[in-house]
Amino acid sequence: MGQQAEVVLVHGLWHQPAHFDRLAEALREQAVTVHVPRLHRGSLAADTAGVQEVVDACHVPPVAVGHSYGGSVISGLQRISRLVYVAAFVPAAGESGASLGGRGAAINSALQHNDDGSTSIQPGLAREALYADCTDADSAWATALLVPQQPGHGRGIPERIAWQSVKSTYVLCEGDKALDPALQERMAGRCTTSVTIKAGHSPFISRPADLATVIMSV
Helix, strand or coil, rough: CCCCCCCEECCCCCCCHHHHHHHHHHHHHCCEECCCCCCCCCCCCHHHHHHHHHHHCCCCCEEEEEECCHHHHHCCCCCCEEEEECCCCCCCCCCCCHHHHCCCCCHHHEEEECCCEEEECCCCCCCCHHHHHHHHHHHHHHHCCCEECCCHHHHHHCCCHHHHHHCEEEEEECCCCCCCCHHHHHHHHHCEEEEEECCCCCCCHHHHHHHHHHHCCC
């Protein structure tokens, strides 16, 4: 018998593993082993190292799914069978998520700058920016899970560029109000294949079954 497929889900800035609960459940229903490591380890390098430990412990090379900033994380991994970028950054050598997004990044208008140097998503603006196509209840649930983000992660530059040697799929979210779909389209051009879905920035909440189908297809 073949070994069970494994998937590592990598969340974005201000988020945490619980945001992936519905997608993880949809994948587990397809007999997939799912891992959802927590980031916020101090830097992109530390986040990548933490996820690499999870990858190294998998029985088979897993599919790595990165959302938003998580795209920078999965780009630096080794021993991956496939990369899936969900409304995510696909950095090339010398690039960071911050440099790709630019100073005018749409998410910036929803940020609150805290006294300790961290940033938070303003609760009243979270739905418009991140969960525009979610129900009121789902948006409230996801907003309550958001955490402050220490600075520097988004400016990190991956130490290696996995998508240059590993097949990749880009999931472009055409209703995204946090990461410009036009920028997503340019980054999708770096991937082996791409698929466009009618979703906002967080399809793992608004369309978990559909996103699971995309992941299963690779």
